Amino acid sequence: MLKTFGIVLLCIAILAIALVAFWLWNVRAVVAPxxxxxxxxxxxxxxxxxxxxxxxxxxxxEQGQINYANWQQSPESKQQLAxxxxxxxVYSPENAPERFPTKQHTLAYWVQAYNATVIHTILNNWxxxxxxxxxxxxxIIKGLGFFYKMKHxxxxxxxxxxxxxxxKVFQGDIDPRIHFVLNCGSGSCPVIRPSLPLGNELEPFLKxxxxxxxxxxxxxxxxxxxQQVTLSMIFKWYQEQFTQTAPKHxxxxxxxxxxxxxxxxxIQAAELQxxxxxxxxxxxxxxxxxxxxxxxxxxxxxxxxxKP
Numbered sequence: 286m287l288k289t290f291g292i293v294l295l296c297i298a299i300l301a302i303a304l305v306a307f308w309l310w311n312v313r314a315v316v317a318p319x320x321x322x323x324x325x326x327x328x329x330x331x332x333x334x335x336x337x338x339x340x341x342x343x344x345x346x347e348q349g350q351i352n353y354a355n356w357q358q359s360p361e362s363k364q365q366l367a368x369x370x371x372x373x374x375v376y377s378p379e380n381a382p383e384r385f386p387t388k389q390h391t392l393a394y395w396v397q398a399y400n401a402t403v404i405h406t407i408l409n410n411w412x413x414x415x416x417x418x419x420x421x422x423x424x425i426i427k428g429l430g431f432f433y434k435m436k437h438x439x440x441x442x443x444x445x446x447x448x449x450x451x452x453k454v455f456q457g458d459i460d461p462r463i464h465f466v467l468n469c470g471s472g473s474c475p476v477i478r479p480s481l482p483l484g485n486e487l488e489p490f491l492k493x494x495x496x497x498x499x500x501x502x503x504x505x506x507x508x509x510x511x512q513q514v515t516l517s518m519i520f521k522w523y524q525e526q527f528t529q530t531a532p533k534h535x536x537x538x539x540x541x542x543x544x545x546x547x548x549x550x551x552i553q554a555a556e557l558q559x560x561x562x563x564x565x566x567x568x569x570x571x572x573x574x575x576x577x578x579x580x581x582x583x584x585x586x587x588x589x590x591x592k593p
Contacts (some may be wrong), residue, residue, distance in 0.1 A: 319367075319370070319371055319374055319438065320363075320367040320370075320371075320409075321364060321367035321368045321370070321371040322368075322371055323368075323371050323372055323375050324368050324371070324372070327372055330383075330384065331384055331390075332372070332376060332381075332384045332385065332390070332394055334369075334393065334394075334397045334480065334481075336365050336366075336368065336369045337366065337369045337397055337400075337401050338397075338479045338480045339479075340356075340362055340365060340366055340369075341400075341404075341477060341478075341479040342479045343362070344356045344362070344577075345477060345479065345577075346577040348476065348577070349476025349477055349478070349575075350476070350575050350576060350577035351404065351470075351477065351575060351576065351577055352576070352577045352578055353404075353407055353408060353411060353574070353576055353578075354411075354412075354576075354578050355578075356404075356408060357408050357411045363408060366401065366404065366405055366408070367405070369401060370398075370401055370402065370405055370437075373394075373398045373401065373402075373438075373439055373440075374437075374438035374439065374440070374441070375440070375441070376440055377394065377398075377439045377440020377441070377442070378390075378391040378394055378395075378440070379439075379440050379442065380440040380441050380442075381440065387483070388457075389483045389484070389487060390483065392454070392459070392463070392481070393481045393483065395449060395453045395454045396454060396463065396466060396467060396481050397481060398439060398449065399446060399449050399450060399454060399467060400467065400468050400477055402437050402446060402449075403416075403446065403468060403469060403470045404470070404477075406419070406431065406435060406437075406446075406470075407470050407574070413574055414573060414574055415471065415572045415573050415574055416431040416432075416469065416470045416471055416572065416574070417430075417431065417572050419431045419435065431446070432445060432446045432447045432469075433445050433446075433447050437449075439453075446469075450467065454467065455526065460491060461523065461526040461527050461529075462491040462492075462494065462495045462548065463491070464519060464523055464526075465491070465494040465495045465497075465498045466478050466481060466490075466491070466494050468575070470574060470575055471570070471571060471572045471573065471574065471575055472571035472572070472573045472574070472575055473503065473504075473517060473518065473519075473568075473570045473571040473572070474575060475494065475498050475519075476497075476575075477575075478494065492548070495548040496548060496549060496550055498517075499545055499548060499549045499550075499553065500549075500550060500553070503517070503568065503571075504516065504517040504519075504568075505517070505545065505549070505553065506568075507553075507556050507557065507560050507563070509559075509560070511564075512560075512562075512563045512564060513563055513564045513565075513566055514542060514557070514560055514563045514564070514565050514566070515565075515566045515567070515568050516541075516545070516565060516566070516567055516568065517567070517568060517570075518567050518568065518569075518570045520541060520545065520567070521567045524537070524541055527541060527544045527545075528540040528541055528544055530544075531543050531544050535561065538561075538563075538564075538565050539561040539562065541565065542557050542560060542561050542563070542565070543557075543558075543561060545557060546558055
């Protein structure tokens with residue numbers, strides 16, 4: 286009996302080791318190569334985001350979508366983005382804190398570095414129909430290749446986009462509305478915004494970004510007849526962050542709806558307050574590329590599946 290039990294334990298241990306080894310192999314780091322060096326005229330103080338902001342402004346349409354094809358076809362613009370990311374690779378709040386005198390400067394670095402890295406990774410693997418086209422050998426979870434397996438350099442250290450978002454952008458007591466200015470290169474993501482203001486301008490900026498996000502029926506839809514509220518998956522993935530200051534006497538669903546009411550426009554907020562007991566349904570996430578091109582007159586891209 287004891288011998289049999291020992292064999293079972295041994296088999297379980299071997300299986301556990303095999304699973305861990307498989308996971309480590311599947312997500313082993315693939316570091317994106319740097320395609321430029323630090324510009325000679327990069328300032329000795331601070332960390333300007335002007336280059337990236339101007340590029341986003343140039344290739345972003347009125348709906349906040351990006352024209353990747355045009356960006357890809359411009360060697361000058363690609364080089365400018367590469368130079369910006371070369372600065373990101375050299376300096377960060379971790380290895381050069383003197384360049385980031387406030388928490389807002391630190392936050393701006395991680396947000397802009399994240400958004401720029403997403404765009405650069407898409408351009409570097411163009412053409413793509415979705416960020417999910419960049420796959421790990423086995424896609425155990427969606428986006429494993431793009432967000433986990435691919436690693437990038439930030440201030441001399443190598444991080445995945447997942448780590449940047451969850452351990453760098455959201456470190457400490459960070460306003461959860463920052464989620465509405467992070468762009469993951471997909472249709473259901475919040476739209477990309479050229480800049481992240483500092484000082485007194487940050488609060489109205491985040492207020493507008495949050496209100497704009499929930500104003501879209503794809504992200505918030507109230508059905509009084511069915512007593513159902515349909516929400517973006519972002520509210521499911523980060524529910525704990527959104528509800529950390531919610532009234533404790535409410536159940537979890539009501540806490541989430543109460544938070545959304547606090548960031549919504551007045552008319553939506555009033556409707557949500559009537560809906561706190563409704564069932565929540567989370568909409569399927571649209572992982573197609575947030576591409577602004579008018580594809581009606583363009584040839585269909587061949588489906589691609591790349592492994593980093």
